[in-house]
Amino acid sequence: MTAVRPDATLTPTAATVPHGEPGAPLFPAGFVWGAATAAYQVEGAAAEDGRTPSIWDTFSRTPGKVRNGDTGDIAADHYHRYGDDVALMKRLGLKAYRFSVSWSRVQPTGRGPAVERGLDFYRKLVDELLTAGITPVATLYHWDLPQELEDAGGWPERATAERFADYAAIMAGALGDRVGMWTTLNEPWCSAFLGYGSGVHAPGRTEPAAALRAAHHLNLAHGRAVEVLRDRLPAAAQISVTLNLHQVRPLTTSAEDADAARRIDAVGNRVFTGPMLRGEYPEDLIADTAHLVDWSTLVRDSDLPVISRPVDVLGVNYYTPTIVSTPASGAGDTRNDGHGNSDHSPWPGSEHVAFHLAEGRPRTAMNWSVDPDGLYDLLLDVTRDHPGLPLMVTENGAAFDDYVTPEGTVEDPERIAYLRGHLDAVQRAVADGADVRGYFLWSLMDNFEWAYGYSKRFGAVYVDYASQLRTPKASAHWYADVIRRHALPPVPDAHA
Ligand code: FCB
Numbered sequence: 001m002t003a004v005r006p007d008a009t010l011t012p013t014a015a016t017v018p019h020g021e022p023g024a025p026l027f028p029a030g031f032v033w034g035a036a037t038a039a040y041q042v043e044g045a046a047a048e049d050g051r052t053p054s055i056w057d058t059f060s061r062t063p064g065k066v067r068n069g070d071t072g073d074i075a076a077d078h079y080h081r082y083g084d085d086v087a088l089m090k091r092l093g094l095k096a097y098r099f100s101v102s103w104s105r106v107q108p109t110g111r112g113p114a115v116e117r118g119l120d121f122y123r124k125l126v127d128e129l130l131t132a133g134i135t136p137v138a139t140l141y142h143w144d145l146p147q148e149l150e151d152a153g154g155w156p157e158r159a160t161a162e163r164f165a166d167y168a169a170i171m172a173g174a175l176g177d178r179v180g181m182w183t184t185l186n187e188p189w190c191s192a193f194l195g196y197g198s199g200v201h202a203p204g205r206t207e208p209a210a211a212l213r214a215a216h217h218l219n220l221a222h223g224r225a226v227e228v229l230r231d232r233l234p235a236a237a238q239i240s241v242t243l244n245l246h247q248v249r250p251l252t253t254s255a256e257d258a259d260a261a262r263r264i265d266a267v268g269n270r271v272f273t274g275p276m277l278r279g280e281y282p283e284d285l286i287a288d289t290a291h292l293v294d295w296s297t298l299v300r301d302s303d304l305p306v307i308s309r310p311v312d313v314l315g316v317n318y319y320t321p322t323i324v325s326t327p328a329s330g331a332g333d334t335r336n337d338g339h340g341n342s343d344h345s346p347w348p349g350s351e352h353v354a355f356h357l358a359e360g361r362p363r364t365a366m367n368w369s370v371d372p373d374g375l376y377d378l379l380l381d382v383t384r385d386h387p388g389l390p391l392m393v394t395e396n397g398a399a400f401d402d403y404v405t406p407e408g409t410v411e412d413p414e415r416i417a418y419l420r421g422h423l424d425a426v427q428r429a430v431a432d433g434a435d436v437r438g439y440f441l442w443s444l445m446d447n448f449e450w451a452y453g454y455s456k457r458f459g460a461v462y463v464d465y466a467s468q469l470r471t472p473k474a475s476a477h478w479y480a481d482v483i484r485r486h487a488l489p490p491v492p493d494a495h496a
Pocket of ligand 1 (some may be wrong): 038041152187219231244317395442449450
C-alpha cells in the first residue's frame with residue numbers, strides 16, 4: 001500500500017516533476033501565483049464616474065512632493081483598459097490578481113451611500129478575472145484615503161476607523177459573492193509613518209505623535225474590518241492584512257546596535273503584529289514612545305480584542321533588509337532609510353537610529369540592495385514568532401531602468417535574477433517550515449511609484465505612458481515559465 005502524505009508535493013522526487021528540470025523542487029500544491037497592483041498607481045480616471053480626490057490626488061498636486069510633478073490622473077489607464085490587462089494576465093498564466101479598491105471611487109466622501117458606477121468598475125474587473133480563471137484578491141486600502149476624511153483629521157482620528165468599517169461593509173456587499181480573498185490594509189506602516197511622520201507620502205504631515213495615533217487607528221480599522229467581513233462574507237472567505245515587515249539587522253554585534261534593531265523592530269513591525277497577532281502593544285514600544293503619546297488613553301480596553309480578531313493569512317511584502325546601528329557604530333544615515341529623504345524621521349521615538357546599505361550586493365534602481373536571504377529570514381522569523389500562521393508573499397519585486405529595444409523587447413536580466421533569488425528563498429523557507437501559500441510579483445505592470453512618480457519601473461510588463469502600449473518584459477515571460485512549471489526553470493548556460 002502506498003501512503004501519500006498530504007505534503008508529499010513539498011519534496012517531490014524527480015519522477016513527480018511534470019515540466020521542470022529533473023529534480024527541480026516543486027512549489028507546494030495549491031501555491032498561488034499572482035501579480036499585484038494598487039488603485040491609485042494604475043487606474044487613472046481620477047475624476048470619472050463620481051470619484052473624488054483622495055489624499056494622493058491632493059499630495060501629488062502639491063508642488064515638490066512627487067518627482068516631475070507626476071500624478072495618478074491617468075497612470076496606466078487600467079480603469080479603461082482592464083479588459084486587455086486581464087487578457088494579458090491570462091496569456092501570462094497568472095493564477096491570481098491582487099488589486100486594491102479606490103475608496104473615494106466607491107464612497108466619495110468616505111461616508112454614506114456608495115456610488116454604483118464606482119462599484120460597477122470593480123464588479124466588471126472581478127467578473128473579467130473570474131471568466132479568465134484568475135482569482136481576484138481585493139485589498140480595501142492601499143493608501144488612498146478620501147480627502148474629506150483627511151480634512152476631518154485623517155488616521156490620527158479614531159473616527160476614521162469607523163468610517164473604514166462602513167466602507168468594508170459596502171465592499172463586502174458589492175463583491176462578497178465573487179471575491180474569496182480579502183485584505184484589509186496594505187502596509188499600514190507606510191500609511192502611518194511615511195504619511196504622518198516623515199511626510200514623504202500623502203498626506204505629507206510631519207507629526208510624530210500623530211503618526212503613532214494613526215498606527216493605532218489603522219490597527220483598529222483593520223480589526224473592525226475583519227469583524228465586518230467575517231460577518232458578511234461566506235464562511236470560506238480568506239481574510240488577511242498585508243504588512244511590510246522590516247527584516248531588521250544590527251550592523252555590528254554591539255549592545256547599542258542590538259538596541260537600535262530592537263527599536264526599529266518595535267516601531268516598524270511589532271506596532272502591528274503585537275496588537276493584531278498577540279492582542280497587545282509591546283511594552284518596549286510603549287516605553288520608547290511614552291514622551292509622545294499616552295497609550296493608556298489612546299488605546300481603549302475594548303480595542304485590543306477587536307484588533308486581534310484572527311486573520312486566515314498574513315500577507316508579507318519584502319524588498320530589501322533594514323540594516324541599523326547607533327550613529328556611533330558607523331556613519332550610516334538617520335534620514336535615508338530607503339523610504340525617501342526627509343528632514344523628519346518616520347521612526348517616532350527612535351529618530352537617532354542610523355540606516356545602512358549592505359556592501360557588495362547588487363542594487364536596484366531604488367538603491368535597495370538585492371538580498372534574498374532577507375526574505376528567507378523574514379518568513380522563518382514570522383513562523384517562529386507566530387507558529388502555524390499561514391503566510392503569503394503579497395509583494396516582491398524590483399525597479400530597474402528598463403527600456404524597449406529597437407526590436408520591441410524589454411531585456412531585464414537583473415529583474416529575472418532578483419525574482420529567481422527571492423523565489424528560491426521562498427522555497428527554502430517552505431522546506432524549513434514556513435507555511436507560504438503564494439507569491440505576488442510587484443508589479444504586474446509599470447505604474448505610479450508614489451513620491452517617485454513614473455520614474456521607477458517595477459512592472460513585469462513595460463508601460464509606454466504616451467501610447468499606453470504594454471510590452472511584457474523578458475521577466476514576464478520568465479515568470480510565466482515558472483508558473484507553468486510550478487518550479488524554477490534551469491539557469492541558462494552563460495556560454496550557450
Ligand atoms: C510597496 C507598496 C507598493 C509599491 C512597492 C514598490 O511599499 O506597497 O505600492 O510602491 O512598495
